Every structure is written in C-alpha cells, then in structure tokens.
Amino acid sequence: MEKEMINLTIDGQKVIVPKGTTILNAAKKAGIDIPTLCFLKDINEVGDCRMCIVEVEGRRGFATSCIQTVEEGMVVHTHTPNVLEARHVILDLIISNHAKDCLTCTRSGNCELQTLATKFNVLNIEFDGERTEHKIDDLSPSIVRDFNKCILCRRCVAACKNVQKIGAIDCINRGFESCISTVGDHSLNDVNCTFCGQCIEACPTGALHEKETINDVWVKLKDPDTTVIVQTAPAVRVALGEEFGMPIGTNVVGKMVTALKRLGFDKVFDTNTGADLTIMEEANEFVERFKKNDNLPMITSCSPGWVKYIEMNYPELLPHLSSCKSPHQMFGAILKTYYPKREGLDPSKIYVVSVMPCIAKKFERQRPEMKEDDLYDVDNVITTRELARMIKQANIEFEKLEDSNFDSPMGEASGAGAIFGTTGGVMEAALRTAQDTLTGEDLPKIDFEQVRGGEGIKRATINIAGKEINVVAASGLANAKTILEEIKSGKANYQFVEIMACPGGCIMGGGQPIKSSKIRAEVDVRKLRADAIYSIDERSIVRKSHENPVMKKLYADFLEKPGSEIAEKLLHTTYTKRKKYNI
C-alpha cells in the first residue's frame, strides 16, 4: 500500500515526506542539518538534550524535532533567533558541567560536543557554576568510565539496557545530581557488564572509552630480546581506514600490514588463519556432537562478551557452548607452542599482540583458562582505534602506504576465516567445513545466504547429507536472550547456533572506529563494513578452512587431527558459572 504523504514547509522549503517521518528527517531531506546530541538512530530517540528544538508555527513552546513527526501543512523554522538563543543556552549549560580538558581527551577531534561547540562558536561559558564530580572507574580490563565528561545524553544506557538488554549502567539520582552509574557506583568489573563496549560506540564524548594498553606495546617493541608478534582480526581491516578519513567499508589490509611492519612488529600474522583453525576444531566438534546428539544445539564461543553473558545469565546452558577458544586465543596458543618450536625461539620471549575490533577480548585474554605453562596465549589486546593511534603516533602517513602481505607461514587464510567478522559468518564458515566432513565430498555450494544480512536473528534449515539441520545466527545480546529462552523452554529445535555479542557482529564491535550520530543516521555502517568482508571472501582462492594449506601443515606437523589430545589442551577451554554482581 502506498504510504500517505505529508506536505510541510521547513525554512521556506516545501517538503513531501511519508507520514510518520520525524521533523529531523524531513529537514534532512530538504538538506537542512538540525543539530542533535542525545539522538542516536534506532537506539536513543527520546528528545532529552533539547538541541534539536525547532519552532512550529501555531504551537506553544518548541517542538522536539528528533522524535516529533510531521503533520500536514506544518510550517517549521529551524533557526529563528529564539531557537538559536535557546540552543546556545543549552549548549552553554551542558559545557558548564563538562570537564573541558579537550587537549588530553581521547575523543578530541571525534567528539560530538566539541563539534557543536565549534559550530555554535562557543567562546566562553556564560552560565558557569558548580560541576558534578565523579570518580573515574578504570578497574576493569576493558572499559574506563569518566563521567566528568558525561553529558547525560543516555545513549550508553539505551545501548546497554535496550539494545543489549544488560542494564549494567543506568541513570541514578535526580536533577543536577543525576548521573549514569552502575549499582552503588561499583566498578564495571563487579557488575553484570559483559564488556561488549556498545556503550563506548554510543558515547558522543570521552566519558566512556577503552582501557588503553598501547604503551605496553611500545615498550615491548623497543625491547630487543622480545619477539613481538601481532595478529589482526578480520573486522579490523575493513574499518581501520575510517580513522584516516577513508570511506567506510574500505579494505585496507595491505596498508595495515605495511603499517604494522613499520611500527616494528617482528611478525605480522592474520587472525583469519586462527579463524580457520577454529573452524577445523569447531566443525569437528559440531559433527561429533551432531552424530551423538550431544548437548545440541551447539553454540559458538568466539565472542567473549557473549561468553561472559551466558556465564552470568544462563549458567545452566553452558554445556551447549562449543569448547573452542576464540580464533585469536587459539592462534596465540599456537604462536606460543608450535611456532617457537619450529623457529627455535624461546616461548617466554614471545609477546603476542592481538588487534581486535573488540574490548571484551581484553578481558578474555586474561582469563585464567587462557594460559598454558604460565604463559598467556595472548599478551596484549588493542583495539582498531588504538592501532590507529599507534600509527598516528609513529608519524606514518597511512593513506600513502604501499600494500604488503602478511608474513609466512601463519599469514594465509581462507575466505571462511574472513567472514568471521560479521554476524552469520562463523556459522557459514563452519557449515562449509561441516558439510564436506559429513558428506565426505568437496561440495561446490558454499554460500549460505540465509545466514547473511543485518537482521538480529536469522533462522534457517539446511540440508546436509539428507539430514536437516536447524541453525540460527543471532547478534546483539537481546537477541541472544531470545534464542536462549527458546532453547531453555524447549520451544525451538536448533542444532547449531551462532551468537555474537555486538549487533551486526565483530565489524560493529566495541573497539571499532566510533561513528557520530550524524553518520549513523545517514549511512548503514554495518552493511558497508559487511560488504567489504564478503568481498574479501569472494575474492579468496581458498574459501573453506580445511582447504587452507596452513591448516593442513599445522595438523600434519603438530596437532594431528581436530579434537586430538594436544588440540584439546591448546585450543579448547572451559567455562564457569559467574556471579552477575560481586557487591
């Protein structure tokens, strides 16, 4: 049915938009950019900050353009003197209660408040006064909360509570004392936070950021006795370029490898190879469990935020989790055992850095299960954003770099490894291998379109060797909850479940470049990054993990076969029930 169209006038321009369109979007259509601050498309549409106010003829008071919808014949003015003064006062008030240490802020240059202050030419604070003070929480391995920079937009709360259905943080107190906090202002370490980092992606200022660990990397890089190995996750290469002004969805893998080498890493490997290894183990585990009908559905375990979530919220379902470590952990374990043996290095002198789109990986890395003989699989996890910072600190002009290739012998990966970075990718990669294993053939059909795309939950039934397999790929923890409830109540009959903590998967992880509300309203960031990932897969010669020659050699030389004793020891892990609140 044709949607009813509404005619209105904005700043003298006639606009026709479908019924239900907000004034903000209608203005956007007319090329008018109304400023916003608390607005975050689909996530936080509440009209709290009041920056987006406009005048509507015949209406008392201002209209809230980010949520109020157009009406037939409406006449809107977006920059009358009254509106401009009100916005200026609002901005002045927000800044008056904000720590103005922009020079030493991680978000300087990418701060929505700073952008507005520039746009409105705020040169002094007219209504200065008392500031609320908050202690900084930097006790968790993943997230730093510095609410002296918080502007109470509540985008983080919406991301945590509504999108992820976690609710680790919420608005507390009231009036001027209002702030965003955990229960009792305890550290995120001690509450139900999964460290997914979606709050950081939502934050317009520097109130929430990752726990930065690049200084440790610099120190190790300068240490001649340490072999510093870096591995980069599949999602990093399709987002890193954004930090250098390149279009969203640009694959910068070649430049990234060159930059890493310039930074002084001794070896630059690809976590995609680790992903292939994960598939070898995980597909095998699935086939075994499928045959025995053992704890089905099997649920993927490569998203550490998701793993922490199930440990805290559904410990009774833990047997469903695949015992596989995540790709970078598996890869780290190999880099501390097989690799030094082969290269004649002392494992204790190897320092493995993972560049990840994820901040939960910072937590995962230091889980007690993630070490062997007192050596951690991975010694440091930095995010895509932190890598960009390192590149900038090293005076490298990223955009001008030549391409280079990952180092051998651990640098080759299949297309299956590449798609790990997006929701549905782990599932698809595993199915490619599992179907060959189950049928004993080399099947040509390898694209599983049913589990691709941006929906939060993608269900499909796949026929392999005459058997129907019900699969589902869910991303975002709210969707995870839905699936777990289905499993718990016995309503659903899945055999294989893929879950990623971040909506859209790793490409939208909490360690990825932060996109402003304006960009997120205008383009589909997830799709652009996902398209880049799928095109890497498409252009790969090897597109099944088990056909990756590196895998063949690794198993022949060292791991014997998937699920072998040594593979179990190095590549698999255990999970424990975890208290939601340690307070």
Added chain:
Amino acid sequence: MKSLQEIHELREEKRKELDLRVNTKADTREKHILVCHGTGCTSSKSPQILESFRKILKERNITNVRVIKTGCFGLCAKGPIVIIRPEDTFYSLVTPDDCEEIIEKHIINGERVERLLCKDIDGKLVNSLDELNFYKKQKRIALKNCGVVNPEEIDEYIAFDGYKALEKVLKEMSQDGVIDVIKESGLRGRGGAGFPTGKKWELTKASEGEQKYVVCNADEGDPGAFMDRSILEGDPHSVLEAMMIAGYAIGANKGYIYVRAEYPIAVQRLKIAINQARDYGILGENVFDTDFSFDVEIRLGAGAFVCGEETALLESIEGKRGQPRVKPPYPAQSGLWGKPTLINNVETYANIAQIILNGAKWYSSIGTESSKGTKVFALGGNVNNIGLVEVPMGTTLREIIYDIGGGIPNGREFKAAQTGGPSGGCIPKEHLDTPIDYESLKEIGSMMGSGGLIVMDDTKCMVCLAKFYLEFTVSESCGKCTPCRIGTKRMLEILERLCNGEGEELDIYKLEKLAVNIQESSICGLGQSAPNPVISTLKYFREEFRQHAIQKECRTLECKAMAKITIDEEKCKGCGLCQKHCPVNAIDGIGRDKRIINQEKCIKCGTCISTCPFHAIGN
C-alpha cells in the same frame, strides 16, 4: 453485595438518621459530636479527643450521643475542632482534657462551653459554624461532604446522595451524554493548567483501543497545598464515584489512584472506601446490574514532586523513574502501557457527581466567563485563618485573604500572595482586587496551580522567596532534560549569590535570560514553569533584586549575610529583655547597661527586634 433496591432503602433510612448533620432544626433527641480527623487536627491529638469522648460517654452511660470522625472542616488554624450537631456549635483548639467539660456542660446541661468557642477576627464570639466570617463567602461543592460525613462509612456517603450520580449515568445516560454534560458544565482541570475536563474525556473516548485506563492524580506535591489530601481524607467515595463515571464515559474498566505515600491517612481511608465499595458490589463486575464493570487500584508514590506531571506519573505507575515523556502524544492517545488514559486530579473528580446530579447549567452558573464552578485553596503563610477554603471562581484575592482569611496577623502589611506553588508567581498589592480565574491569574504572571495560596507580609524578602522556590525545583527536577537539570541549578546559584551579597547587576540579566530559555525549551510542565517564581518576582519587585545586586542590601532580615542587627544606644534602656530572649546568648551587658550584640554569635533570627519594647533594635 447489595442490590440496587437495597441501596435505595439504605439511602432513605440513613438520610433520615443523619438529618441532624445538616439540619439545625432536625427532629431528634440524638446528638453527634464531630471530631475533625484531617491531618492537621490529627497532628494535634484529635484521635485522643475522640477516644476521650467515647470513654466518658460510656462511663456515664449516655446513649443518645454519637462521636463521629470526619474529614477537614477547613479552619485548620483553630484545630483541633469539635462540632456538635444538630445545634452546630463550633469548639476550637480543643484538647483531650476539655472533653469532660464539654460533656458535662454542653451535652448534659445544655450550656455552651464559652471558653472553647471560637473568636472571630472582629473579636466576636462565634456560636456556630455559619456565623464565622471564614465560611460566609465560601461555596462548598468539592468539599461538600468534608466535615459532614464519616469518611470511613460508605453508608454515610450513600445517605447524602452518594453513588446516585453513578446510577443515573449507568441507567439513563449514554457515554456521549455524560461527556456532553461535563463539557457544558465548563469544568476545567483543577491540577494546574486548567484543560477543559469534558474535552479531555472526549479525546480519550475517541482514541482507538480496546483497553483504556482512568487515573486519579493524587500526587499533590506543591509544598503548602493540601486540598486533594483533604478531599481524600474527608470524602474518598466522591473520587471513586467520579472515576467510575469517567470509566463509563470513556470506555475504561480499570482505574489507578496514584497517591503520595506521605499521605498515610488518605491512603488508609481510600483503602477502606475501595473495600466497602467492593463489598457493596458498587466496584466490580456488572455494576448496578449493567454491563459496566470497573475496578480501582491504589499506587503509592514515593516522594517525587515531578510525578504530579501526568506523563511522569504514568512512568511511575509502570514502576520506573518518574521522568516525563515528550508530548505529544498525550496520555489520551498513548498513556499507561501505551493505552489511551484519562488523567484528572482529585479535586476535578470531586466535582463530577455534583455536576451529574445538579446539571451542567447549575454548575456553569457559578464562576466567571471562562472558569466555572469553585476552587479550593489551601490558605497559608502570614494570614490569620490558615486553612482550606472553597470559593466560587471570580472571588478576589482581597476577599479570600481579608474576608475569609481574616487578614495579616501581628499588624503587619501585606506584601505579596503566592499562588500556583513552584510553578506559579507572586501577586503584589496592586492586584489584590483581581477576580481569580485561570486567565486572570495568568495575566498577572501567576497561575492557578493546584491551589496553594501563601500570603506574605512585609518581613519577607522576595529574592529569598524566589530562591526558596528554585531550591525546591532544583531538588525536584528529574534531571532528564538539559535546561531544567542544569539551567535551574544555575538560576539557583545566581539567587544564592544575590542573597549572600555576592551578586552583581549582570546577574539579573542572566536570570532573565535563563528563565526565558528554560521556560521555552524544557520537556515538561515542571521545567517550563520552574522560572515563574523568578519572573514574577522580578516583574513586581525588581527594585528589591537591584538592591541585593548593586547595594548589597536586603531590607528584611532574611538575607543573613547582608543583615547586621544593631542596638541603638540612644534608645536602649538596658532592660535586658532582648538578652533574655536571645536563643544563642549573643547579647552582652549586665544590669542596666546598654546592650551590645556580639555579631559573631548572632544568628540574625530577629527575636530581639520583636521583643524590644523601645524599638531600639534594627537591621
């Protein structure tokens, strides 16, 4: 369960029995001793008075006298109040020790206890309620049953035409018919803004939806206003009946009463009323053998003024922080759990049954062109007759303050009256003769609000008053939107500076700029109206602000930082009276010495000023 027939019989029988309550010439040998049990009188021991009466009557074996607890009579300043019917004798400031004498003299010997009779402002001894000037200009519609019936007895409510309007509506009227009557009556919301009630009902009825709700806003949070509480305490059934009528009119079968937990007596009486109405089958399925069903639940607030704002109230009923929603959509379209919801406040509901029974014409004949009916005010502050008054719309402030309220005590001058609480404004002397209605109050920079009416004499500093209200708003702001969260705080900081003698002229300009912008850009009524006390005081008392800002001077004692109390050596006779009364021993001197104030110890309370018989002490 009672059948309709049984209720009719009950009404007739009870009405006869209770005739003495409203008829001084009632033909009866019985007497009823009515003891006020509103919060005010309860605080000054009226329950003990009731017990004492009952005990004495029992001891003396007197059987033709009943002791009744009632809601508020209104004249709280004279509480605890005891009224004896049918003769309508009004005893004030009664203590439990007085009961013996009242029984002995009044009940047994038929003489009045003169010393307990109330003295009117003119000094005349008042025999009965009707003689009091306080009541003469009042017209009681919403408070009709307050002080007449026992609020804990549904039978007494029924006796005075209770649930008769509901029966009429269910048996004789269509939904639209009910809405038409309310519209024609001209009734407007008594909670503050004065939205036409019938229009609200019509909009809610017109909204699509299977499930609709009726909500009673009993979250009266205006500091110094207690109209709604008194109605709930004195006549809870009138609210229940009106909610049912509204439920029928808009097509809702479920109601919520959102009431402050700080009103324990009101909550208790509401609970009793709901249970009694359920027992009689009035609340429940198939009311009066019709298809209409209705039930009510009480929801307790937990101390947040903003929850008086209708959308914040809805959030709170849903178990959340009481943070207002952006309107539109209005509750009539999307209210509780997204369903169309009708919200009216207590006083609005208290008018409904009367309008249905007496007709729209009767109601609209009372009041002014734009504002019909009566309004209840909680009269407080520097006025003699503190209490609850109900007057027709259009009554002037002067009539309320001087004729009803008895004027300003201690021979002081009137300075300003404040209506509308933290959302309202100050009205100066020159507007005392403005007939009060929604529009006129707005015109002079104030608003009706829920009905708080605070009188201030010339010892009050208007900058401090503005600061007082801003303190209130700042501590009650929910914190959701920027202008209210930070803007009101900044206004308060400026007012604090002014009161501390640290302000400057620019501060007045800043106050005005903030005020206008907060008004225009806040999400809800609380923020939009928060600057009103500042704007109105600036409008009428600008000079006082300038004195604070420029001369660093406050003519009253309220701005302590600027006050310096000194004793005029010439006038001081060394009597030492000031020294005796000073609460902090800040006055030095012995014998017939001239006294000196130790400025370090002085807390500027002003006690010495008022005690000095020679007017030797001043600021």
Added chain:
Amino acid sequence: MNEEANNKKDNFIESLFEEYKPIKDNLIQMLNEVQEHYGYIPKDAQKALSEFLDIPMAEIYGVVTFYSRFTLKPKGKYNISVCLGTACYVKGSQKIMDRLKDRLQIEPGETTQDGLFSIEKTRCVGACGLAPVFTVNGEVYGKATVKKLDEVLDGILNKENS
C-alpha cells in the same frame, strides 16, 4: 548486619514474593514495603528484587535514588524532619532547619555518627495550621521555634545519657 537480622530479612522479602506477581510494574510498590519494613532499602533486598522482577540492579538503584522516600542507609533512632513547605517556610522553618543542622552537624539525609539522629526535610506534613512544624519519628511539634527545638533535642539527649 548480624545473622538474625539477615534471616529476618530473607523471610520478609520472601513474603513479598508471595504477595506480588513478578511484574516489573510492582517495583515501586515492593520498594515502598521494603522501606517501611527496614527503614531503608538494604542491598540484599535490591539484589533479591532484581532476580524476582528480572530488572537489572542498576535500574533498581536508579529508581531507589530517584524517589526521596527511599533511603540506602538506616535512619537514626530519632528521625527529625523539618517541614520546608511554603506555609512553614514563610513562618520561618528554615531557621529551625539551620539550627538543627548546626546542633547535629549533619546535612538533611544524613545520620549522626552514633546513629542517634537523622534529619530530613519534608514538603508539607499537612499541619499548615501549626506552621512551622517539625516531627520526631512522626510525632508533630507545631508552632515551632528555635527554642522549642532545643528543648526537644535536650530532652532526648538527657534521656539517652541517663
């Protein structure tokens, strides 16, 4: 908190779980009961409600800190509240409050070190005819003066010291 108090608490919370359905809307009603019962909202009660109603603790904490009736700490043996409603304010209740803060050296919402006194400000207790008023554990003292307050405080201190 001692063992006995703990057990008592568990029983009370359990009795609430029988009375109320596990629906989110009931949060404030249940918190009101907890506040009434313990005089404050213990952390364990927040935890138990979080489980029962499936509401994150941060959200419950947000609700508790929003409504002024809910407190996170036990009140003093003598909880004194001064009415700062307009009617009382105009009659000078701020002086009473200032004196109280001065004598006890605490701010509204706080409890003295010895747990004897806590003070709070209320908005209209409804006894405007008696303005200004303060209450001690709910008992109303009307037409209050600084002197009257001092007498009441001294009376309590004498009683406690003897």
